[in-house]
Amino acid sequence: MSLTVVGSIALDTVETPWGRNEEGLGGAATFFSLAAANYTQVHLVGVVGEDFPVEHIALLREKGIDLAGLETAPGRTFRWSGRYHRDVNHRDTLDTQLNVFAAFHPKLPKEARTAKYLFLGNIHPALQLEVLEQAQASFVALDTMNLWIHTTRDDLAKVLSRVDCLIINDSEVRDLTGENNVIRGADAIRALGPRIVVIKKGEHGCLLFHEDGLFAVPAFPLRDVIDPTGAGDTFAGGFMGCIAQRDDMSPATLCQAVVHGSVTASFTCEAFGPNRLARIARPDIDGRFDAFRRLVEF
Amino acid sequence: MSLTVVGSIALDTVETPWGRNEEGLGGAATFFSLAAANYTQVHLVGVVGEDFPVEHIALLREKGIDLAGLETAPGRTFRWSGRYHRDVNHRDTLDTQLNVFAAFHPKLPKEARTAKYLFLGNIHPALQLEVLEQAQASFVALDTMNLWIHTTRDDLAKVLSRVDCLIINDSEVRDLTGENNVIRGADAIRALGPRIVVIKKGEHGCLLFHEDGLFAVPAFPLRDVIDPTGAGDTFAGGFMGCIAQRDDMSPATLCQAVVHGSVTASFTCEAFGPNRLARIARPDIDGRFDAFRRLVEF
Numbered sequence: 001m002s003l004t005v006v007g008s009i010a011l012d013t014v015e016t017p018w019g020r021n022e023e024g025l026g027g028a029a030t031f032f033s034l035a036a037a038n039y040t041q042v043h044l045v046g047v048v049g050e051d052f053p054v055e056h057i058a059l060l061r062e063k064g065i066d067l068a069g070l071e072t073a074p075g076r077t078f079r080w081s082g083r084y085h086r087d088v089n090h091r092d093t094l095d096t097q098l099n100v101f102a103a104f105h106p107k108l109p110k111e112a113r114t115a116k117y118l119f120l121g122n123i124h125p126a127l128q129l130e131v132l133e134q135a136q137a138s139f140v141a142l143d144t145m146n147l148w149i150h151t152t153r154d155d156l157a158k159v160l161s162r163v164d165c166l167i168i169n170d171s172e173v174r175d176l177t178g179e180n181n182v183i184r185g186a187d188a189i190r191a192l193g194p195r196i197v198v199i200k201k202g203e204h205g206c207l208l209f210h211e212d213g214l215f216a217v218p219a220f221p222l223r224d225v226i227d228p229t230g231a232g233d234t235f236a237g238g239f240m241g242c243i244a245q246r247d248d249m250s251p252a253t254l255c256q257a258v259v260h261g262s263v264t265a266s267f268t269c270e271a272f273g274p275n276r277l278a279r280i281a282r283p284d285i286d287g288r289f290d291a292f293r294r295l296v297e298f
Numbered sequence: 299m300s301l302t303v304v305g306s307i308a309l310d311t312v313e314t315p316w317g318r319n320e321e322g323l324g325g326a327a328t329f330f331s332l333a334a335a336n337y338t339q340v341h342l343v344g345v346v347g348e349d350f351p352v353e354h355i356a357l358l359r360e361k362g363i364d365l366a367g368l369e370t371a372p373g374r375t376f377r378w379s380g381r382y383h384r385d386v387n388h389r390d391t392l393d394t395q396l397n398v399f400a401a402f403h404p405k406l407p408k409e410a411r412t413a414k415y416l417f418l419g420n421i422h423p424a425l426q427l428e429v430l431e432q433a434q435a436s437f438v439a440l441d442t443m444n445l446w447i448h449t450t451r452d453d454l455a456k457v458l459s460r461v462d463c464l465i466i467n468d469s470e471v472r473d474l475t476g477e478n479n480v481i482r483g484a485d486a487i488r489a490l491g492p493r494i495v496v497i498k499k500g501e502h503g504c505l506l507f508h509e510d511g512l513f514a515v516p517a518f519p520l521r522d523v524i525d526p527t528g529a530g531d532t533f534a535g536g537f538m539g540c541i542a543q544r545d546d547m548s549p550a551t552l553c554q555a556v557v558h559g560s561v562t563a564s565f566t567c568e569a570f571g572p573n574r575l576a577r578i579a580r581p582d583i584d585g586r587f588d589a590f591r592r593l594v595e596f
Contacts, residue, residue, distance in 0.1 A: 086478050180384050183521045204502035205516055216516035216593050218503055223481045255596040295514050296594055298553040 002041040002066075003244040004112040005032045005237075006131050007121020007143075008101060009046045009070070012273060013081035014229055016088070021227065021272035025056045026080060028121040028143065031230035034274050035237025035264045036119075037063040038282045039245040043112035045069035045131075049077035049100045059278055068109040073100040088225045089202055108134045117244040119236060120163070124148065125155035132162055139249055141165035141240055142194070143233075149175045157192060164249075165196035167236050173199055182207060183214075196254065198239065200232050208258045210251045217258055220266040220292055227272045231265040234277060238264030238285070263288040300339040301542040302410040303330045303535075304429045305419020305441075306399060307344045307368070310571060311379035312527055314386070319525065319570035323354045324378060326419040326441065329528035332572050333535025333562045334417075335361040336580045337543040341410035343367035343429075347375035347398045357576055366407040371398040386523045387500055406432045415542040417534060418461070422446065423453035430460055437547055439463035439538055440492070441531075447473045455490060462547075463494035465534050471497055480505060481512075494552065496537065498530050506556045510549045515556055518564035518590055525570045529563040532575060536562030536583070561586040 012026030029046045036042045043066045050072060060067060078101040081094045106127060118137035120128040122145050132140070142163040148156050149172060160166065166189055174180055177188035186197045186209040197209040203225075205218040239261035246253050264285055270276045310324030331342045341364045348370060358365060376399040379392045404425060416435035418426040420443050430438070440461040446454050447470060458464065464487055472478055475486035484495045484507040495507040501523075503516040537559035544551050562583055568574045 088478070180386070181521060181523065183519055201502065204499065205514075207516075207519065214519060214593060215596065216503075216519060217596075218505075218514035218516055221481055221505065221512060221514060223479060225479065252596075259596055293596075295512060298513065298515075298550075298557055298591075 001116040001244050001247045002043060002111070003036055003117040003119065003240055004043040004045060004069075004108065004115040004135065004137065005029050005036065005119045005121060006045040006106045006108075006128075007032065007119075007123055007233075008078055009048050009052070010078040010080050011052075012229060013079070014084070014227055014272060015082070016084040016227055017086050018226055019272070023079070024273035024275075025059070026230065026273055027078065028230070028233040030060070031233035031268060031274055031277065032119060032121060032237035032240075033060065033065045034063060034277050035234040035261075035268075036241030036244070037065050038264070038280070038285055039238070039241030039260075041066065042241075043069055043109070043115055045106050045108055045112050047071045047073050047100050047104045049073060049075045052077045063278070066111060069107070069112045071104075071107070073103070075100045082229070084227070088228050106131050106134075116247070117240060119143070119240050120159070121233070122148075125152050125159045128159045129155065132159070139164050139243070141167055141236070143167050143236060144172065146172055146175050160189075161193040163194050165198065166194040167198040167200065167239070169232065170199055170201045198258065200235060202228070202231075206235070206258055206262060208254060210254045212251045215251075215255045215258060217262055218296065220263050220288065220295070222266055222269055225269045228269045230274060230277075231268045234268040235261040235265040237261070259289060259292055260285065263292050299414040299542050299545045300341060300409070301334055301415040301417065301538055302341040302343060302367075302406065302413040302433065302435065303327050303334065303417045303419060304343040304404045304406075304426075305330060305417075305421055305531075306376055307346050307350070308376040308378050309350075310527060311377070311392075312382070312525055312570060313380070314382040314525055315384050316524055317570070321377070322571035322573075323357070324528065324571055325376065326528070326531040328358070329531035329566060329572055329575065330417060330419060330535035330538075331358060331363045332361060332575050333532040333559075333566075334539030334542070335363050336562070336578070336583055337536070337539030337558075339364065340539075341367055341407075341413055343404050343406055343410050345369045345371050345398050345402045347371060347373045350375045361576070364409060367405070367410045369402075369405070371401070373398045380527065382525070386526050404429050404432075414545070415538060417441070417538050418457070419531070420446075423450050423457045426457045427453065430457070437462050437541070439465055439534065441465050441534060442470065444470055444473050458487075459491040461492050463496065464492040465496040465498065465537070467530065468497055468499045496556065498533060500526070500529075504533070504556055504560060506552060508549045508552045513549075513553045513556060515560055516594065518561050518586065518593070520564055520567055523567045526567045528572060528575075529566045532566040533559035533563040535559070557587060557590055558583065561590050
């Protein structure tokens with residue numbers, strides 16, 4: 001079944017100890033779409049400015065992503081820049097320019113509206129609510145961030161009460177629930193609405209709280225982490241793509257979807273932006289899925 | 299086969315947001331022995347002062363631990379005190395009093411000397427070398443800490459060149475090798491001697507680098523972490539105990555030993571000191587081993 005994603009499309013400038021990537025393709029919805037397109041038909045809903053390079057459009061189209069919901073607005077594309085240190089688990093945001101994203105109100109074309117699966121990327125909860133008003137999806141997953149947890153708590157609570165699944169970082173669990181313990185944090189999140197909670201821990205892997213219990217995986221270990229920007233969004237794309245392709249929300253599929261998300265995200269870390277992600281295909285993911293199984297089997 | 303451990307026996311005072319444990323039984327060799335005794339005959343080599351409570355001796359004896367190598371020296375027992383915060387991954391050491399431990403030189407009785415398996419707990423590398431001179435073990439694992447990495451690097455290098463396995467925290471990998479990436483860090487450690495490297499990541503699980511590849515596990519998730527003191531030593535005890543019981547160092551056994559270490563360590567976290575660890579038996583561990591399998595299966 002097809003899958004709609006609403007979120008940011010950006011031009012990212014990233015500095016790491018290993019180099020610098022100037023105004024590369026970025027944005028949560030970009031990474032999500034490129035990952036999920038390995039599994040199913042993706043409808044991308046977002047906005048870019050008139051300066052958005054045509055080669056990025058060509059890449060998304062070449063990957064089979066439906067761009068009917070991609071708006072081009074007068075002005076400049078959303079820009080983000082950040083710096084990673086030797087410990088790639090920590091980054092500093094150097095600059096954020098919302099540009100055309102500041103006035104963005106998602107409008108879902110018919111195909112995006114009627115998709116059975118929907119991912120609400122990390123945008124203002126009021127916009128996420130606007131999407132929910134238009135969409136007819138029967139399975140909705142949500143991302144959010146500390147900014148919204150702290151500044152738009154009421155809107156976020158409304159969105160949370162209407163979604164099936166929250167995909168969130170461990171530090172955000174603490175901000176959202178006040179709980180340091182992830183199990184108690186997941187309980188608290190479920191009390192707010194989502195019956196499925198995925199807690200991402202970066203290089204430390206991921207926890208899935210599903211209706212029958214708990215599933216835990218390490219991250220796929222990498223010898224070279226070049227740029228982790230977008231890894232969490234890639235995870236969400238692989239996770240949701242796998243679920244949408246199988247059209248199944250059973251715990252068994254959810255667990256395998258977590259592994260698909262994890263291994264797909266590992267490719268993203270291996271180059272700047274989506275440079276590696278954009279060059280892989282499903283056999284690469286399946287190969288790493290098998291390697292992942294060998295990694296954790298005992 | 300039997301297993302010798304040389305290391306600290308202490309009286310620990312631990313403060314957490316949930317309470318305070320005054321001069322409780324502690325020390326790396328204590329946690330290690332209590333864990334490993336669920337698997338095999340343990341020979342404990344260490345020192346206590348004249349003030350060491352008889353009930354602690356009784357507990358160790360009741361668990362079947364051989365105390366022929368436990369010396370009682372004039373003076374006070376080694377004391378450590380620390381404080382944990384709401385995020386139990388971080389602690390402050392408030393006080394360390396070496397007391398009888400300051401003049402300790404391990405003397406291995408015959409049974410301890412001839413044991414096939416040996417664990418060198420986290421003590422001065424010069425003392426670890428003294429143990430190696432006496433021992434006839436054919437499989438030796440080592441623990442160390444940042445203090446020795448920074449202050450006794452030459453002695454530590456000598457010990458490392460003579461052991462089969464290093465069990466180490468992720469932060470210590472960085473201190474020892476200068477590598478932030480754990481895979482590169484493990485490569486660097488192997489170049490120093492140990493052919494097997496176990497990297498402990500606390501609540502984020504553990505990585506095992508064995509001769510055939512890499513094995514990764516999450517930690518067993520706990521709803522209530524009361525006091526993680528000794529969890530790493532408990533892990534080492536479960537890991538080495540499992541290997542010694544099976545008398546097998548194959549990758550398959552090493553992987554299962556990591557899981558045994560992980561689940562045994564999870565009990566330690568559930569109460570102050572070894573209060574929970576001391577009350578479990580092998581069926582409790584095996585039950586949690588099965589739960590662990592369900593946790594990670596996909």
